[in-house]
Amino acid sequence: MVTSQANLFFIFTIIGVAIAVIFDIFRIMRKSFKTSDIVTYIEDILFWLITGFIILYAIFKFNNGEIRFFMFVGMILGATFYMLLISRYIVKFSVKIILTIKKIVNTILQIIIKPLKFIYKITLKPIRQKIEKSMKNFKIKRENM
Numbered sequence: 001m002v003t004s005q006a007n008l009f010f011i012f013t014i015i016g017v018a019i020a021v022i023f024d025i026f027r028i029m030r031k032s033f034k035t036s037d038i039v040t041y042i043e044d045i046l047f048w049l050i051t052g053f054i055i056l057y058a059i060f061k062f063n064n065g066e067i068r069f070f071m072f073v074g075m076i077l078g079a080t081f082y083m084l085l086i087s088r089y090i091v092k093f094s095v096k097i098i099l100t101i102k103k104i105v106n107t108i109l110q111i112i113i114k115p116l117k118f119i120y121k122i123t124l125k126p127i128r129q130k131i132e133k134s135m136k137n138f139k140i141k142r143e144n145m
Helices: 002-032 037-063 069-085 087-144
Strands: none
Touching: 002 037, 002 069, 002 087, 037 069, 069 087
Protein backbone atom coordinates (compact mmCIF):
# COMPACT_ATOMS: atom_id res chain seq x y z
CA MET A 1 0.00 0.00 0.00
CA VAL A 2 2.76 2.46 0.91
CA THR A 3 4.65 1.55 -2.27
CA SER A 4 1.63 2.22 -4.45
CA GLN A 5 1.07 5.56 -2.70
CA ALA A 6 4.73 6.47 -3.21
CA ASN A 7 4.37 5.58 -6.91
CA LEU A 8 1.21 7.65 -7.09
CA PHE A 9 2.95 10.58 -5.40
CA PHE A 10 5.78 10.32 -7.95
CA ILE A 11 3.31 10.17 -10.87
CA PHE A 12 1.49 13.28 -9.68
CA THR A 13 4.81 15.05 -9.13
CA ILE A 14 5.57 14.42 -12.79
CA ILE A 15 2.10 15.67 -13.70
CA GLY A 16 2.89 18.86 -11.77
CA VAL A 17 6.04 19.28 -13.86
CA ALA A 18 4.00 18.66 -17.04
CA ILE A 19 1.47 21.32 -16.04
CA ALA A 20 4.29 23.78 -15.37
CA VAL A 21 5.76 23.00 -18.81
CA ILE A 22 2.37 23.70 -20.41
CA PHE A 23 2.22 26.96 -18.46
CA ASP A 24 5.68 27.85 -19.82
CA ILE A 25 4.54 27.15 -23.37
CA PHE A 26 1.85 29.79 -22.95
CA ARG A 27 4.38 32.18 -21.35
CA ILE A 28 6.80 31.66 -24.23
CA MET A 29 4.08 32.38 -26.78
CA ARG A 30 3.06 35.57 -24.96
CA LYS A 31 6.63 36.81 -24.79
CA SER A 32 7.28 35.96 -28.44
CA PHE A 33 4.07 37.21 -30.07
CA LYS A 34 1.97 40.24 -29.26
CA THR A 35 -1.66 39.26 -28.72
CA SER A 36 -4.83 41.12 -27.91
CA ASP A 37 -6.57 40.82 -24.56
CA ILE A 38 -9.22 38.51 -26.00
CA VAL A 39 -6.57 36.10 -27.30
CA THR A 40 -4.94 36.17 -23.86
CA TYR A 41 -8.27 35.32 -22.21
CA ILE A 42 -8.80 32.46 -24.66
CA GLU A 43 -5.27 31.18 -23.97
CA ASP A 44 -5.97 31.30 -20.21
CA ILE A 45 -9.20 29.36 -20.61
CA LEU A 46 -7.42 26.86 -22.87
CA PHE A 47 -4.66 26.40 -20.29
CA TRP A 48 -7.14 25.68 -17.51
CA LEU A 49 -9.15 23.30 -19.68
CA ILE A 50 -6.01 21.36 -20.64
CA THR A 51 -4.78 21.33 -17.05
CA GLY A 52 -8.15 20.24 -15.69
CA PHE A 53 -8.38 17.45 -18.26
CA ILE A 54 -4.87 16.20 -17.43
CA ILE A 55 -5.58 16.17 -13.68
CA LEU A 56 -8.95 14.45 -14.02
CA TYR A 57 -7.56 11.92 -16.49
CA ALA A 58 -4.65 11.14 -14.16
CA ILE A 59 -6.89 10.77 -11.12
CA PHE A 60 -9.12 8.28 -12.94
CA LYS A 61 -6.28 6.49 -14.74
CA PHE A 62 -3.89 6.04 -11.83
CA ASN A 63 -6.16 6.07 -8.75
CA ASN A 64 -9.58 4.91 -9.97
CA GLY A 65 -11.09 8.35 -9.38
CA GLU A 66 -10.12 8.55 -5.73
CA ILE A 67 -8.78 11.93 -4.71
CA ARG A 68 -5.99 12.00 -2.13
CA PHE A 69 -4.41 15.05 -0.56
CA PHE A 70 -0.87 13.85 -1.32
CA MET A 71 -1.62 13.82 -5.07
CA PHE A 72 -2.12 17.59 -4.98
CA VAL A 73 0.97 18.00 -2.82
CA GLY A 74 2.90 16.03 -5.45
CA MET A 75 1.59 18.25 -8.28
CA ILE A 76 2.43 21.42 -6.37
CA LEU A 77 5.87 20.06 -5.50
CA GLY A 78 6.57 19.06 -9.12
CA ALA A 79 5.38 22.40 -10.53
CA THR A 80 7.34 24.35 -7.91
CA PHE A 81 10.49 22.31 -8.55
CA TYR A 82 10.27 22.95 -12.28
CA MET A 83 9.41 26.66 -11.93
CA LEU A 84 12.24 27.38 -9.49
CA LEU A 85 15.01 25.34 -11.11
CA ILE A 86 14.35 24.98 -14.83
CA SER A 87 11.62 27.31 -16.08
CA ARG A 88 13.67 30.50 -16.31
CA TYR A 89 16.23 28.91 -18.62
CA ILE A 90 13.67 27.16 -20.80
CA VAL A 91 11.64 30.34 -21.30
CA LYS A 92 14.67 32.53 -22.01
CA PHE A 93 16.18 30.05 -24.48
CA SER A 94 12.86 29.36 -26.25
CA VAL A 95 12.00 33.05 -26.62
CA LYS A 96 15.46 33.74 -28.11
CA ILE A 97 15.01 30.92 -30.61
CA ILE A 98 11.52 32.07 -31.63
CA LEU A 99 12.57 35.71 -31.97
CA THR A 100 15.57 34.67 -34.08
CA ILE A 101 13.34 32.58 -36.33
CA LYS A 102 10.91 35.52 -36.62
CA LYS A 103 13.77 37.80 -37.71
CA ILE A 104 14.96 35.29 -40.30
CA VAL A 105 11.45 34.81 -41.70
CA ASN A 106 10.88 38.59 -41.82
CA THR A 107 14.16 39.09 -43.65
CA ILE A 108 13.31 36.37 -46.17
CA LEU A 109 9.86 37.88 -46.70
CA GLN A 110 11.35 41.32 -47.24
CA ILE A 111 13.77 39.88 -49.82
CA ILE A 112 10.84 38.24 -51.62
CA ILE A 113 8.41 41.16 -51.33
CA LYS A 114 10.78 43.93 -52.45
CA PRO A 115 11.08 42.71 -56.07
CA LEU A 116 7.33 42.04 -56.17
CA LYS A 117 6.64 45.61 -55.09
CA PHE A 118 9.01 46.85 -57.76
CA ILE A 119 7.28 44.75 -60.44
CA TYR A 120 3.91 46.00 -59.24
CA LYS A 121 5.09 49.59 -59.37
CA ILE A 122 6.43 49.25 -62.91
CA THR A 123 3.67 47.16 -64.50
CA LEU A 124 0.46 46.75 -62.61
CA LYS A 125 0.13 50.18 -61.02
CA PRO A 126 0.13 52.11 -64.35
CA ILE A 127 -2.30 49.59 -65.84
CA ARG A 128 -4.61 49.95 -62.83
CA GLN A 129 -4.45 53.73 -63.10
CA LYS A 130 -5.38 53.59 -66.80
CA ILE A 131 -8.31 51.30 -66.05
CA GLU A 132 -9.53 53.62 -63.29
CA LYS A 133 -9.22 56.63 -65.63
CA SER A 134 -11.15 54.79 -68.33
CA MET A 135 -13.87 53.91 -65.84
CA LYS A 136 -14.19 57.55 -64.80
CA ASN A 137 -14.43 58.61 -68.44
CA PHE A 138 -17.04 55.93 -69.05
CA LYS A 139 -19.10 57.16 -66.10
CA ILE A 140 -18.84 60.78 -67.28
CA LYS A 141 -19.94 59.87 -70.83
CA ARG A 142 -22.74 57.73 -69.49
CA GLU A 143 -24.03 60.52 -67.26
CA ASN A 144 -24.08 62.92 -70.19
CA MET A 145 -26.47 60.67 -72.16
